[in-house]
Amino acid sequence: MENDVVLEVKGLNLFNRAGDRLVENVSLSLRAGETLGLVGESGSGKTLTLKSLIGLLPPGVSETHESRLDNPNCAMIFQNPLSALDPLCPVFRQLCEVIAARQGADAQTARARASQLLSRLSLPEELAVRDRFPGSLSGGQCQRLLIAMALACRPDVLLCDEPTTALDVTVQKQTIELIRSLQRELGFAIVFVTHNLAVAAQLCERLAVMRQGRVIESGPTREVLTSPREEYTRTLIGAVLPVPEMEA
Ligand SMILES: Nc1ncnc2c1ncn2[C@@H]1O[C@H](COP(=O)(O)OP(=O)(O)OP(=O)(O)O)[C@@H](O)[C@H]1O
């Protein structure tokens, strides 16, 4: 069904100021509730592709495309949670502000909804009554706070840029479980960027493998992992097989 598509871009090219092509002819499409993994080496263009999808390209990066879906309802979770928060503003206030801005809620309603999100994401209720700044939260707590802020936007698509690489393995696992259970509950689609194929395999129905700005291979996760067509994909698979999640 055509109207089932919540995010789509065709023939995306991104350039830097010098005119070098950073991303070349990338096409991605996502249906409601679907999870797409975007994997590939450092510098292959994963983050820039996400930023283009949400309309937050950094200054100096320009874009051309054949077509794209207008006004996709996206929210994004960044790789380094601390850098995505205002260090000088109490975290609960930041959450309330997002809710007020994105849901058009008054201050009292925003506070009530923010409190609900705290408990849904297993964050300390204390955050609602005492001023706590981002620097005093753990990495995992910061990331859950960002997830709460993203959910406050009620997205159709959650763009996750390596949301767990800054976390230790146990917290990584919890965070991924949390994103999955929220997805089951709320039904949003996900683009999950990672260089960890094992994590992608666990989470994603489809994979797109990026290298040097291009998608070199894509398809159902199982297919890509069991019969990769590209040598590069085989190398990626070889590099992550010892990771425990693959055994499940
Ligand atoms: N703001 C920017 N201005 C100019 N070039 C950029 C900018 N951000 C990234 N690039 C370049 O674009 C290319 C893709 O970068 P991108 O950050 O998308 O890679 P990535 O796949 O997310 O890598 P990583 O896994 O290390 O996060 C790289 O060559 C990078 O140097």
Ligand SMILES: [Mg+2]
């Ligand atoms: Mg990146």
